[in-house]
Amino acid sequence: MAYWELVKNFEKIRSYMREFYVYGFKSRSEFDKKSMRSYDNEKRRLESWLGNYMNFTQTPEGKKIFLSVDNRSVSKNPLYKAWKSKSFTDGDITLHFIIFDILFDQNVKKTLKEIMQIIDLEYLSHFENPFVFDESTIRKKLKEYIDLGIICTQKQGKQVFYYRAEDIDISPFKDAISFFSEIAPLGVVGSFLLDKITTNDEYFAFKHHYITDTMDSEILENLLVAMRKKCFVFVQNHSPKMKTAKTVKLVPLKIFISAQNGKQNLIAYNPSGNSLNSYRLDYLSNVVLGEVCENFDDLKHEVEIREKYVWGVNFKWNIRKVEHVEFVIQVKQYEQYVAKRLIREARIGTVEKIDEEHYRFSCDVFDSRELIPWVRTFISRITKLNFSNRTVENKIKEDIKSLYEIYGISGGDQ
Amino acid sequence: MIFSELYSAYYNTVAKIISKALDGNLNRDTICQIVDDNAFFESNFTILPSLQDGSWCLLNSDFSTPLKHSPDMPLTTLQKQWLKAVLQDPRIKLFSGNNIFDDTFPDVEPLFTESDFKIYDKSADGDNFSDPKYIENFQKILQAIKNQSFVTVTYFNRKNRKNKGNFSPYKLEYSAKDDKFRMLCFGRHSNPINLQRIVSVSVLGKDCTLNNSSKKDIIRELCVQIKDENKALERVLIHFAHFEKKTIKCDENLYMLYLKYYENDEAEIVMRILSFGPYLKVLQPQRVVNLIKDKLISQKNCNIK
Numbered sequence: 001m002a003y004w005e006l007v008k009n010f011e012k013i014r015s016y017m018r019e020f021y022v023y024g025f026k027s028r029s030e031f032d033k034k035s036m037r038s039y040d041n042e043k044r045r046l047e048s049w050l051g052n053y054m055n056f057t058q059t060p061e062g063k064k065i066f067l068s069v070d071n072r073s074v075s076k077n078p079l080y081k082a083w084k085s086k087s088f089t090d091g092d093i094t095l096h097f098i099i100f101d102i103l104f105d106q107n108v109k110k111t112l113k114e115i116m117q118i119i120d121l122e123y124l125s126h127f128e129n130p131f132v133f134d135e136s137t138i139r140k141k142l143k144e145y146i147d148l149g150i151i152c153t154q155k156q157g158k159q160v161f162y163y164r165a166e167d168i169d170i171s172p173f174k175d176a177i178s179f180f181s182e183i184a185p186l187g188v189v190g191s192f193l194l195d196k197i198t199t200n201d202e203y204f205a206f207k208h209h210y211i212t213d214t215m216d217s218e219i220l221e222n223l224l225v226a227m228r229k230k231c232f233v234f235v236q237n238h239s240p241k242m243k244t245a246k247t248v249k250l251v252p253l254k255i256f257i258s259a260q261n262g263k264q265n266l267i268a269y270n271p272s273g274n275s276l277n278s279y280r281l282d283y284l285s286n287v288v289l290g291e292v293c294e295n296f297d298d299l300k301h302e303v304e305i306r307e308k309y310v311w312g313v314n315f316k317w318n319i320r321k322v323e324h325v326e327f328v329i330q331v332k333q334y335e336q337y338v339a340k341r342l343i344r345e346a347r348i349g350t351v352e353k354i355d356e357e358h359y360r361f362s363c364d365v366f367d368s369r370e371l372i373p374w375v376r377t378f379i380s381r382i383t384k385l386n387f388s389n390r391t392v393e394n395k396i397k398e399d400i401k402s403l404y405e406i407y408g409i410s411g412g413d414q
Numbered sequence: 415m416i417f418s419e420l421y422s423a424y425y426n427t428v429a430k431i432i433s434k435a436l437d438g439n440l441n442r443d444t445i446c447q448i449v450d451d452n453a454f455f456e457s458n459f460t461i462l463p464s465l466q467d468g469s470w471c472l473l474n475s476d477f478s479t480p481l482k483h484s485p486d487m488p489l490t491t492l493q494k495q496w497l498k499a500v501l502q503d504p505r506i507k508l509f510s511g512n513n514i515f516d517d518t519f520p521d522v523e524p525l526f527t528e529s530d531f532k533i534y535d536k537s538a539d540g541d542n543f544s545d546p547k548y549i550e551n552f553q554k555i556l557q558a559i560k561n562q563s564f565v566t567v568t569y570f571n572r573k574n575r576k577n578k579g580n581f582s583p584y585k586l587e588y589s590a591k592d593d594k595f596r597m598l599c600f601g602r603h604s605n606p607i608n609l610q611r612i613v614s615v616s617v618l619g620k621d622c623t624l625n626n627s628s629k630k631d632i633i634r635e636l637c638v639q640i641k642d643e644n645k646a647l648e649r650v651l652i653h654f655a656h657f658e659k660k661t662i663k664c665d666e667n668l669y670m671l672y673l674k675y676y677e678n679d680e681a682e683i684v685m686r687i688l689s690f691g692p693y694l695k696v697l698q699p700q701r702v703v704n705l706i707k708d709k710l711i712s713q714k715n716c717n718i719k
Contacts, residue, residue, distance in 0.1 A: 004460065005454055005456045005457065005460070006422070006424070009417075010417045021655065022648075022651050022652055022655055023651060023661060024660065024661055025661040025662055025663045025669065047455070048454045048455040048456040048457075049454050049455075051455050055660070057660060057662065059662070064662075066660060066661070068658050068659055068660065069656075069658065070656075070657060070658040070674065071656040071657075072656070072676070075585075081423065081454070083416060083417060083421065084421055084422045084423040084426075085422065085423065085454070086417050086418055086419040086421070086422050087419070088419035088422070088424070090464065090469045090470055092419060093419070093424070093425065093428065093470050093472075094470050094471045094472060096419075096420075096425065097428065097429075097432065097472055097481060097485055098471075098472075098481070100485060100486070100487055101481040101482060101483055101485070104482070104483040122480065123471065123480045123481075124471055126471070126474055126480045127468050127471045128468065129468060130468075130471050131471060148418075148420070148490045148491060148492075149488075149489075149490050149491030149492075149494065150420075150487060150488045150489075150490055164488055165488040165489075166488065167486070167488045167489070168488075168489055168494075168518075168519075170489070170497070173497065173501075173509070175509050175556065176500065176501075176506060176509040176510075177497070177500075179505075179509070179588070180500040180503065180505075183588065183590055184496075184499070184500050184503065185499075185526055185530075185531060186416070186496060186525065186526075188416060189416065189492060189493055189496035189525075190496065190500070192421040192493060193489075193493055193496075193497065195421070195426050196486075201560075202585070203556060203559050203560065203585060203586060204585060204586055204587070204588060205585045205586070205587040205588075205598060206587065206588055206589070206590075207587055207588070207589040207591075207592075207596075208589050208590060208591040208592070208656065209590070209656050210590075210655060210656050211655075211656070212652060212655050217416050218415075218416050218417055221415075221416045221492075221525075224525060224526050224530065227526075227530055228523065228525075254529075254530060254531070254532060255530060255531050255532075256531075256532050256534050257531060257532070257533045257534070258533075258534065258535050259533050259535055259536045259590045259591040260535045260591055260653070261649075261652050261653045261655075262652065262655060262656070263652065300529075307532070310534070311534075312534060312535070313534070330716060340539075343538070343539075344537045344538045344539045345535075345537065345538070346538065347534065347535065347538075372691075373689040373690065373691075374689065376688050376689045376690075376691050377685045377686075377688055377689050379688050379709055379710065379713050380708075380709035380710070380712040380713050380716075381712065381713070381716060382713065382716060382718055383716045383717070383718060383719065384718065384719045385718055385719075397718065399691035399692050400691075400710075400713060400718070402691070402692035403688075403691065403692050403710055404710055404714065406692055406695050407695075407703070407706060407707050407710055408707075409707065409710045409711060409714060
């Protein structure tokens with residue numbers, strides 16, 4: 001099939017985008033995909049869509065392509081362009097513009113036969129070799145638009161009249177859309193709205209701005225639909241913990257988002273294991289809606305009562321199985337900003353001032369390993385560690401020892 | 415469905431081309447320009463020929479069009495649902511002020527609600543977006559940015575002392591991690607000001623384009639060695655994904671990461687590197703290496719129990 005810069009299925013490009021944006025160190029031959037031609041085509045597409053942000057390094061192993069964006073310097077997520085690359089047929093685009101030209105106003109109502117006649121007489125007759133749209137094709141297109149909410153129907157006797165849905169002026173929301181398209185879930189939909197307003201206004205900038213989740217927008221959309229309908233889903237999980245992708249049946253309950261690394265995790269009930277698990281959205285594909293889950297609200301409540309023991313995303317069903325975490329830091333009088341940081345980053349934990357120069361953090365969690373990275377940020381002032389899970393405590397101590405070795409700080413104690 | 419041709423760059427571009435045709439101002443060069451401005455790098459290989467050869471029956475050979483109205487499309491249900499969802503976000507008050515958007519799309523269910531999500535690691539001391547004074551200040555600053563006006567701002571600095579000054583704001587910067595807004599201003603000595611610290615804002619009518627050079631942020635490059643154990647490589651690259659960066663594979667489990675950061679953020683960068691423990695080793699710049707060494711020496715002196 002001839003190359004075209006548009007694609008039918010986003011899943012095809014999703015993994016390449018991720019590779020180029022997050023990793024960007026593989027050469028063409030190192031790609032573990034179906035064929036070199038597939039690599040060449042997807043690379044070419046991404047260069048066409050995102051040209052300014054594509055770079056390369058030349059190494060003995062070959063050319064290595066990577067996507068790089070300083071997110072603080074851009075007001076609009078450049079990866080949204082990839083979601084505007086859906087392919088279509090010549091008939092699709094022709095019918096689209098003609099139908100909405102015929103139904104240019106909400107008061108214009110036409111039957112299917114009338115629409116067909118107008119298409120032939122007033123539009124296609126201008127062309128030497130025009131399309132021939134049969135009744136079934138136009139009916140299907142109109143049905144598609146009814147499902148999307150942009151065409152409505154009205155029955156008068158036995159006749160069905162088609163008309164365009166009410167149009168709403170979204171310009172009063174311009175600034176809000178501009179902001180939320182970058183920070184709200186499924187912000188790409190905000191980008192679609194901004195395309196209608198044609199604005200180049202850039203009044204906002206974003207710090208700590210992660211856009212990696214852009215590639216998982218379709219997965220998130222399908223999960224949200226399932227959550228609205230309180231349904232099961234069947235989803236393919238490509239977790240590296242498993243040798244091959246596995247289809248699992250889940251009840252999607254909540255999405256946990258990290259503001260510090262951009263990851264999105266689905267918290268879901270797995271009926272086969274009777275467990276509450278977290279699944280990374282970037283490992284999921286092919287979400288299919290299942291039947292209604294009768295006890296959805298109860299399961300959602302179970303998530304909520306367990307949240308107070310979750311530091312990150314790791315849940316457990318058994319509330320009694322929690323680990324206790326405590327550590328003490330030293331804070332000098334002129335370093336009160338450190339105490340303030342401890343308090344504002346404490347999440348589900350509590351902070352207690354022990355004396356003039358020491359603060360204790362404590363919490364009970366399902367998985368104390370999740371605290372390790374955050375505890376490390378207090379290296380320079382940790383005076384005491386007390387974890388009920390001694391393996392985790394020792395890991396932190398060993399890591400600090402290793403850091404001394406790496407940076408040539410002599411001696412063996414912490 | 416999010417992935418639909420209705421939202422595509424091609425459909426948007428063709429809509430603009432048809433509008434131009436209805437104005438009577440369309441020619442081959444105009445089509446190419448519209449395509450360059452609105453579609454992709456290779457789009458002229460498809461859009462122009464398809465319109466000219468009649469594959470898409472939308473343009474006549476003389477660049478007129480059989481269409482009679484400037485193309486537009488109503489909002490899809492998905493778009494309305496998303497808009498409804500964000501109109502229920504507490505931060506919408508910053509934009510709506512006293513206007514209530516509750517009655518927008520009464521028959522539409524929001525695509526998501528607050529209870530569907532949790533941002534589990536944002537700061538607990540985010541800005542108070544419901545405070546009427548905060549909203550008033552936000553809106554004044556936004557207006558000043560749009561009109562390129564000066565503002566007089568009274569605010570508390572980091573040492574909690576009240577200051578007052580004239581500024582020329584050019585952007586409002588938001589951090590999801592801190593859940594805060596800051597006002598970014600032109601001028602060599604203008605540091606960002608947290609909106610939560612602002613007491614009052616007065617908009618001055620002067621045009622501030624005379625001094626529209628932004629303070630040049632000093633950008634430094636960090637060189638870090640990554641030991642890919644315990645999935646460190648993936649965690650590091652995802653964590654630093656929002657920086658301009660480049661990664662090179664040196665060995666089976668050894669990688670080099672080069673990333674560009676703003677000098678003002680150096681202290682934060684050091685903390686973020688330490689959060690990865692012994693899986694990261696900073697090689698350059700030496701000042702960052704020294705900062706880490708200082709912290710480790712300090713830690714040694716703490717004698718962890």
